[in-house]
Amino acid sequence: MDGESELAARFRAGDIRALARAISLVERRDPSVRALETPPKGGEGSAAVVGFTGAPGTGKSTLVDALVTLLRKQGKSVSVIATDPNSPFTGGAILGDRIRMQRHALDPKVFIRSMGARGHLGGLSLATREAIRLLGAFGFDQVILETVGVGQSELEVAAVADTTVVVMTPNLGDGVQMIKAGILEIADIFVVNKADLDGYQRVAMELRAMLSLNAPGATGAAASKPWKPPIITTVAARQEGIDELWAAIESHRRYLETSGRAQELAAKRLKDETAEVVADLARQQARLALGEDGALTEQLLKDGSPYRAAEEILNRIGSDGRKRGRG
Amino acid sequence: MPVDTAVRPVRILVAKVGLDGHDRGVKVVARALRDAGYEVIYTGLRQTPEMVVDAALQEDAQVIGLSIHSGAHMTLFPAVVQELKRRKATDIVVFGGGIIPEDDIVALKKKGVAELFTPGTPLQEIVDWLRKRFPQGGG
Ligand code: B12
Ligand SMILES: Nc1nc2c(ncn2[C@@H]2O[C@H](COP(=O)(O)OP(=O)(O)OP(=O)(O)O)[C@@H](O)[C@H]2O)c(=O)[nH]1
Ligand SMILES: [Mg+2]
Numbered sequence: 352m353d354g355e356s357e358l359a360a361r362f363r364a365g366d367i368r369a370l371a372r373a374i375s376l377v378e379r380r381d382p383s384v385r386a387l388e389t390p391p392k393g394g395e396g397s398a399a400v401v402g403f404t405g406a407p408g409t410g411k412s413t414l415v416d417a418l419v420t421l422l423r424k425q426g427k428s429v430s431v432i433a434t435d436p437n438s439p440f441t442g443g444a445i446l447g448d449r450i451r452m453q454r455h456a457l458d459p460k461v462f463i464r465s466m467g468a469r470g471h472l473g474g475l476s477l478a479t480r481e482a483i484r485l486l487g488a489f490g491f492d493q494v495i496l497e498t499v500g501v502g503q504s505e506l507e508v509a510a511v512a513d514t515t516v517v518v519m520t521p522n523l524g525d526g527v528q529m530i531k532a533g534i535l536e537i538a539d540i541f542v543v544n545k546a547d548l549d550g551y552q553r554v555a556m557e558l559r560a561m562l563s564l565n566a567p568g569a570t571g572a573a574a575s576k577p578w579k580p581p582i583i584t585t586v587a588a589r590q591e592g593i594d595e596l597w598a599a600i601e602s603h604r605r606y607l608e609t610s611g612r613a614q615e616l617a618a619k620r621l622k623d624e625t626a627e628v629v630a631d632l633a634r635q636q637a638r639l640a641l642g643e644d645g646a647l648t649e650q651l652l653k654d655g656s657p658y659r660a661a662e663e664i665l666n667r668i669g670s671d672g673r674k675r676g677r678g
Numbered sequence: 679m680p681v682d683t684a685v686r687p688v689r690i691l692v693a694k695v696g697l698d699g700h701d702r703g704v705k706v707v708a709r710a711l712r713d714a715g716y717e718v719i720y721t722g723l724r725q726t727p728e729m730v731v732d733a734a735l736q737e738d739a740q741v742i743g744l745s746i747h748s749g750a751h752m753t754l755f756p757a758v759v760q761e762l763k764r765r766k767a768t769d770i771v772v773f774g775g776g777i778i779p780e781d782d783i784v785a786l787k788k789k790g791v792a793e794l795f796t797p798g799t800p801l802q803e804i805v806d807w808l809r810k811r812f813p814q815g816g817g
Contacts, residue, residue: 368767375689442687443712449733450722456729462736465719467687555684 362387367462374464377481380631388484398430398487400402401600402496402512408678409518410544411497413587414596418495419455421593427492428460432482432497437467445592448497460493468504477627478513482507500534508623509537510623514603516540516596519558521550535562539601546584546592551560555582576631578606636666687811691739693725695754703775703797704745710801716734716808717815727757731765740812744774751786759790771811775799784804 361369373384401418403411415431424661430528433448446465455461466478479496486494496512498504517538543555558584579647581599584594607613641648641660651660692708694701701723708718719737720727721730734742741761746754755774762768775795777784783794795804 367737368738368765371736375738379687425687437717438712438715441713441715444717445708445712446717446719447722449719453729456725457732463733465734467717543770610727 352359358384359387362549365489370462370485371464373485377485378466378478379509380478386475388481388488392501397495398483398491399604400483400494400496400512400514402498402508403518404498404500404515405542406500406520409500409520410585410587411499411518412448414516414518414542414585414593415448416452416454416545417493417585417587417593418597419452419461420590421597422493423455423458428490429493429495430462430464430489430491431487431495432464432466432479432486432505434466434468434496435481436499436501436504442467444527462486466619467497467525477624477631480624481509483511495600505537506533510620513607513613514539514600516542516600518542518544518555520545521548521554525617538594539578539603541581541582542579542592542596543584544587547586547589550585555584558582578603578612579608633665633668636668637661640664640667684803687715687717687730687773688741688808689737689739690743690808691719691721691730691734691737692743692745693721693730693733694723695725695727695730695744695758696748696750698746698748698750699723699726699749700745700776703747704743705799707743707745707775710805711808714805714808727754727761728811730758731761731770733763734770735767738794741765741771741773744772744776746774746776746778749777751776752782755786755791756789773807775804 358369358372364375368542373387376384376388403415405411412433415433419429419431433446433452435444435446435448437444444467446467448465448665449463449613452463455463464482466482483494496508498508500517505515506519515537516522517534517540519541520543543551543558546553564580581594581602583592583599585596592655607616641664647660650656650663654660686735690711692704693748704720707783711718719739721733721734725733730742730744733739742758744755755772759772762770762772771792773791773793773795775793778794778796783796786794793807
């Protein structure tokens with residue numbers, strides 16, 4: 352047996368370590384585990400995905416921990432992917448979200464994985480999508496994502512999660528008005544966490560006012576029945592408001608199914624992902640070609656612009672693919 | 679055409695085991711390892727050997743780093759090594775630091791702990807040790 356199929360056998364047999372290794376392979380965009388992403392024939396294999404995003408320290412990990420507690424009471428198996436930013440200088444990272452989820456340590460139905468958000472070839476969303484498929488194929492009922500709301504990461508969460516939860520707190524320095532562009536569009540649910548602190552009503556009120564100004568921009572099947580993001584207040588540290596949060600998540604999932612939005616999203620995601628995979632593969636081949644081919648680089652430098660070299664590389668990929676298709 | 683695969687980054691899980699609140703050292707070391715390009719998973723205080731190993735398996739860590747200042751190092755380090763055997767994961771390297779007398783270091787190394795660093799160790803020395811142990815990945 353070679354290494355690859357041995358990993359596959361252990362994965363199918365439910366070995367946590369095989370799952371963990373498969374996710375590492377996916378993180379570095381190694382194609383050898385792709386076969387594992389499809390569940391064995393007849394099996395279940397796609398998990399529901401909820402994503403949490405928000406400014407640092409708003410209580411995302413504590414909320415995830417509280418939600419895992421609730422889902423475990425319902426008997427569901429849960430996996431968590433928690434991302435933290437990598438240092439742009441060294442690529443290193445300190446991944447500390449697990450600290451708040453220690454309650455679930457040693458529960459065999461809870462799997463927690465920390466990921467560095469940047470520095471992966473192809474970006475966070477590609478690796479996360481593949482990891483989610485692995486977790487689904489492994490048999491988890493629910494996947495929860497946590498991402499720090501900096502850079503592009505919240506947009507990437509929204510691109511992979513079925514339901515996106517944006518977390519805010521009363522002590523957000525710059526107030527609701529300064530909320531980052533794009534957040535209103537991606538939030539399916541708002542959580543105002545730390546409702547044990549002063550000022551949470553004001554945050555909720557300002558948020559409500561802002562949402563009423565921004566008519567939802569739904570398109571396609573959902574345009575006639577737009578979703579209105581609810582605002583849930585929680586005290587995650589005391590497990591308060593978590594039932595309401597879960598009810599909102601379930602209600603959003605029902606909305607996706609009954610409005611036809613679920614199918615639209617699934618199709619759009621597959622198309623987007625395909626485009627990303629193509630771009631990813633092409634980028635790899637371009638780097639290789641430019642690294643190896645002295646004549647091509649010489650031509651490129653003489654041209655002083657990328658277009659001729661780009662076309663040449665695309666032509667080579669095309670003829671390579673056709674050759675492979677025939678052979 | 680050949681496929682361009684990145685090297686596997688070295689992932690290091692660091693933890694405080696037992697009832698020991700001295701977390702300054704482990705945090706300083708975690709930051710130094712991050713700055714050296716490693717992915718460090720910090721699981722916090724009051725971990726048991728079972729929790730540490732279970733988390734390391736889920737995180738696909740190649741290295742476990744324990745920080746112990748409580749005097750319980752002679753039971754906790756071997757307990758983690760033992761738990762790794764039980765989970766069939768002896769390829770995971772165990773190292774660490776804290777308040778550990780010279781004689782105990784010798785004894786622990788015989789029991790499967792790869793290296794131990796005591797107070798005052800320059801952080802670069804810890805990074806250099808990892809670089810030597812894992813020349814293929816990391817920073
Ligand atoms: C600061 C300190 C405290 C602070 C801790 C603050 C905190 N959040 O960390 C406070 C005041 C809370 C404290 C409390 C206590 N302390 Co105290 N404390 C110290 C002190 C003075 C310095 C520790 C420190 O932070 N050093 C700085 C860091 C950077 O160094 P470091 O931790 O040693 O880490 C280095 C290496 O050890 C190694 N390393 C450490 N961890 C790791 C992990 C990995 C993976 C790697 C690779 C390397 C590595 O690399 C680091 C860089 O060189 C030491 C004495 C000393 N000089 O060490 C006593 C000391 C550790 N404390 C001691 C004691 C007894 C206590 C108390 C029990 C006192 C009491 N009776 O109440 C309590 C217990 C608290 C608890 N819950 O555990 C004793 C321990 C004795 C022993 N084990 O035999 C010491 C040695 C003092 C002494 N000489 O008696 N303490
Ligand atoms: N007062 C109060 N504090 C809370 C609540 N929920 C979480 N916290 C605290 O807020 C701090 C940050 O919590 P985390 O769950 O780590 O927040 P996070 O959003 O995951 O943080 P990052 O991952 O670093 O962005 C911790 O000290 C928590 O104990 C709450 O409901 N009320
Ligand atoms: Mg967090």
